[in-house]
Amino acid sequence: MNVTIPFNKPFIAGKELYYIAQAVTLGNIGGDGRFTRDCCRLLEERFGIPRVLLVPSCTAALEMAAMLIGLGPGDEVILPSFTFVSTANAIVRLGARPVFVDVRPDTLNLDDGLIEDAVTERTRAIFPVHYAGIGCEMDRIMAIARKHGLRVVEDAAQGVNAFYNGRALGSIGDLGTYSFHETKNYICGEGGALCLNDPSLVERAEIIRDKGTNRRQFFRGEVDKYTWVDHGSSYVPSEICAAFLYAQLEMLEAISERRRRVYQFYRKNLKPLEADGLLRLPVTPEDCEGNYHLFYILLRDQAARDGLLDHLRGEGIQAVFHYVPLHSSPMGQRFGYREGALPVTEDVSGRVLRLPMFHEITPEEQMRTIASIREYLGAARGARVLVPAAV
Numbered sequence: 263m264n265v266t267i268p269f270n271k272p273f274i275a276g277k278e279l280y281y282i283a284q285a286v287t288l289g290n291i292g293g294d295g296r297f298t299r300d301c302c303r304l305l306e307e308r309f310g311i312p313r314v315l316l317v318p319s320c321t322a323a324l325e326m327a328a329m330l331i332g333l334g335p336g337d338e339v340i341l342p343s344f345t346f347v348s349t350a351n352a353i354v355r356l357g358a359r360p361v362f363v364d365v366r367p368d369t370l371n372l373d374d375g376l377i378e379d380a381v382t383e384r385t386r387a388i389f390p391v392h393y394a395g396i397g398c399e400m401d402r403i404m405a406i407a408r409k410h411g412l413r414v415v416e417d418a419a420q421g422v423n424a425f426y427n428g429r430a431l432g433s434i435g436d437l438g439t440y441s442f443h444e445t446k447n448y449i450c451g452e453g454g455a456l457c458l459n460d461p462s463l464v465e466r467a468e469i470i471r472d473k474g475t476n477r478r479q480f481f482r483g484e485v486d487k488y489t490w491v492d493h494g495s496s497y498v499p500s501e502i503c504a505a506f507l508y509a510q511l512e513m514l515e516a517i518s519e520r521r522r523r524v525y526q527f528y529r530k531n532l533k534p535l536e537a538d539g540l541l542r543l544p545v546t547p548e549d550c551e552g553n554y555h556l557f558y559i560l561l562r563d564q565a566a567r568d569g570l571l572d573h574l575r576g577e578g579i580q581a582v583f584h585y586v587p588l589h590s591s592p593m594g595q596r597f598g599y600r601e602g603a604l605p606v607t608e609d610v611s612g613r614v615l616r617l618p619m620f621h622e623i624t625p626e627e628q629m630r631t632i633a634s635i636r637e638y639l640g641a642a643r644g645a646r647v648l649v650p651a652a653v
């Protein structure tokens with residue numbers, strides 16, 4: 263079979279080039295022009311966030327968040343090991359120590375029942391990650407944070423337009439971070455946003471974002487010259503990216519609805535395999551409303567996952583797995599972590615498989631993917647072994 267079903271295909275909502283042309287015509291392609299303001303206002307109003315700053319990536323937003331809460335050497339931060347490297351890099355680049363806590367077997371999110379045991383005198387913050395756009399148990403996490411005087415930074419890279427108890431992910435902690443990378447739901451190539459839910463952090467955030475200068479205050483006429491006042495970097499994205507992003511955010515509901523259909527199609531058609539005990543489908547707790555960011559399945563063991571991955575590839579279907587747990591990575595080992603430390607994380611990262619998921623995937627492509635999964639698991643079941651053809 264030679265028809266390929268890609269893992270991801272960036273979706274173009276329609277007005278991206280038109281808005282970019284407008285930005286060019288207006289003569290402002292630097293940062294913080296009309297489209298940046300429109301994107302921020304839309305996100306603030308829609309998700310109830312006091313202040314949103316557009317930044318070049320979620321990685322940049324996480325870096326800014328870590329600087330804003332004042333992390334430094336000797337500090338500890340609690341986060342999952344089952345996450346993308348950027349969550350941890352934001353912490354370690356300031357000399358703080360990542361304290362990896364295991365995930366829950368149901369949502370693969372930070373296990374809120376294990377957080378308090380990891381709190382020490384040095385703990386400064388918790389960085390929960392909303393995996394697959396399903397919210398962590400934020401009520402419990404916020405309560406623990408308040409009790410111990412900790413800051414909370416939500417890595418909501420995958421959680422744009424998803425909700426927990428009616429509140430938008432990214433709007434609940436002191437700070438939240440979004441990604442608009444081309445693999446996420448709403449995209450602009452590379453992009454991100456920092457959600458400032460604590461208004462006392464806004465002024466310094468503007469300074470850090472603009473190379474450590476008070477240029478924003480100068481433009482507003484609040485100071486008579488602009489100069490170097492603090493740490494900072496180049497965290498202002500171009501209007502060209504913001505123009506692209508605005509075209510996507512305008513279509514927020516339509517994009518979400520389409521992803522919901524793709525998600526439900528997989529879910530419905532894979533349900534019988536779950537009933538047969540051959541795989542496990544994603545879990546959405548009662549208090550969460552997801553955004554259908556990704557569709558994963560959990561296989562029985564790593565051999566089944568790896569075998570199915572090879573089988574799908576042989577059929578021209580690109581499925582992928584992630585993450586190599588951060589605590590067992592070479593960098594994680596430098597912090598003294600060893601394999602075996604986080605059993606749930608290690609178990610699920612060996613069994614998880616993400617299926618092709620994008621706006622324009624057709625029902626035929628989804629059916630082909632489902633049929634291939636069925637074929638592999640059915641064949642494996644018939645032989646009573648779940649061993650890949652090629653080891």
Ligand SMILES: *Cc1c(COP(=O)(O)O)cnc(C)c1O
Nearest residue numbers: 319320321346348419441443454
């Ligand atoms: C995608 C992702 C990031 C990084 O986002 P960028 O915008 O590419 O920097 C960080 N954390 C998680 C959980 C992600 O999925």
